[in-house]
Amino acid sequence: xxxxxxxxxxxxxxxxxxxxxxxxxxxxxxxxxxxxxxxxxxxxxxxxxxxxxxxxxxxxxxxxxxxxxxxxxxxxxxxxxxxxxxxxxxxxxxxxxxxxxxxxxxxxxxxxxxxxxxxxxxxxxxxxxx
Amino acid sequence: xxxxxxxxxxxxxxxxxxxxxxxxxxxxxxxxxxxxxxxxxxxxxxxxxxxxxxxxxxxxxxxxxxxxxxxxxxxxxxxxxxxxxxxxxxxxxxxxxxxxxxxxxxxxxxxxxxxxxxxxxxxxxxxxxxxxxxxxxxxxxxxxxxxxxxxxxxxxxxxxxxxxxxxxxxxxxxxxxxxxxxxxxxxxxxxxxxxxxxxxxxxxxxxxxxxxxxxxxxxxxxxxxxxxxxxxxxxxxxxxxxxxxxxxxxxxxxxxxxxxxxxxxxxxxxxxxxxxxx
Numbered sequence: 001x002x003x004x005x006x007x008x009x010x011x012x013x014x015x016x017x018x019x020x021x022x023x024x025x026x027x028x029x030x031x032x033x034x035x036x037x038x039x040x041x042x043x044x045x046x047x048x049x050x051x052x053x054x055x056x057x058x059x060x061x062x063x064x065x066x067x068x069x070x071x072x073x074x075x076x077x078x079x080x081x082x083x084x085x086x087x088x089x090x091x092x093x094x095x096x097x098x099x100x101x102x103x104x105x106x107x108x109x110x111x112x113x114x115x116x117x118x119x120x121x122x123x124x125x126x127x128x129x130x
Numbered sequence: 131x132x133x134x135x136x137x138x139x140x141x142x143x144x145x146x147x148x149x150x151x152x153x154x155x156x157x158x159x160x161x162x163x164x165x166x167x168x169x170x171x172x173x174x175x176x177x178x179x180x181x182x183x184x185x186x187x188x189x190x191x192x193x194x195x196x197x198x199x200x201x202x203x204x205x206x207x208x209x210x211x212x213x214x215x216x217x218x219x220x221x222x223x224x225x226x227x228x229x230x231x232x233x234x235x236x237x238x239x240x241x242x243x244x245x246x247x248x249x250x251x252x253x254x255x256x257x258x259x260x261x262x263x264x265x266x267x268x269x270x271x272x273x274x275x276x277x278x279x280x281x282x283x284x285x286x287x288x289x290x291x292x293x294x295x296x297x298x299x300x301x302x303x304x305x306x307x308x309x310x311x312x313x314x315x316x317x318x319x320x321x322x323x324x325x326x327x328x329x330x331x332x333x334x335x336x337x338x339x340x341x342x343x344x345x346x347x348x349x350x351x352x353x354x355x356x357x358x359x360x361x362x363x364x365x366x367x368x369x370x371x372x373x374x375x376x377x378x379x380x381x382x383x384x385x386x387x388x389x390x391x392x393x394x395x396x397x398x399x400x401x402x403x404x405x406x407x408x
Contacts, residue, residue: 048134059351
């Protein structure tokens, strides 16, 4: 059903929603990759001569396993902290797409698709921050 | 090997993996894990962690271009996402229950099956009008651009598609891959959507599916900064280059050749897993 004439400027068409989503994904992935690159350069310049060893798993001892620690590491300009901050932004890029879709369909009064997006958003945020 | 040498070698290897992944349509992540575990003897948990992040990167990067192209069916993607997200969380939970060897064997089997799926002949779809009431109610039917204008298509068997998507989510969370071939199977064969619509919609969904298990991988320490950095940057560059080459005419022969490479990698994973060497 076409939206009422006076509310038309407030309501997004599917094409406009697609355009915004494309922008979120494009800039989200580019900014994240740039931060990973900067972090990588800092990391390699400081630890490039250390021995690389990934044969044994000791990830459970890693200092960057929680969002707060990653933000702290990034603020202190630690190479690994910045890389992980870029990774976090990368993970948040699809989350941002779902958040925007929830909002866009809420405005469109498309309750079914608002609910579908909201469920996914809650699950994603719960998995990331719990 | 020191960190700098390791990063450089993994970076170039990841470019190759991303390139192969884009050409075969399997996605860069699928080849990263065998590459890291078989050649560099990286622990499989670190490997699937790096792979999962590269999967999110390529999905977002490529979807940005596809969504504007008019092929992606946003509404179908948003509906099926619900199924994959729950599947992915369960898969990520399962990953911690399995030993590295079992993970390697399952990985090899899924890889072999995916390589087979991308090469098996597809049934052409017959345009037969709407058959699924829920597809009509949710306005899932759409049209895609072709040379002679818009082609209308109908979405069928929504419930069947959703169940395959749960499985795709579980495998994604378990192995740190995008499960693109299974998602395409669900939309192309079960829901009988046009192939190009199925592949671009699958690509869009992969990012959300992978993001669902990423939080769990992060807390468990599967995502190591030093390893993720060269992998993500390499796969992004490689898959971008692969997508450009794919437009060329000889893509079909290339796909066949690379599928054989992937099949050999799959057998290696199973063999090493059975030996307990992974």
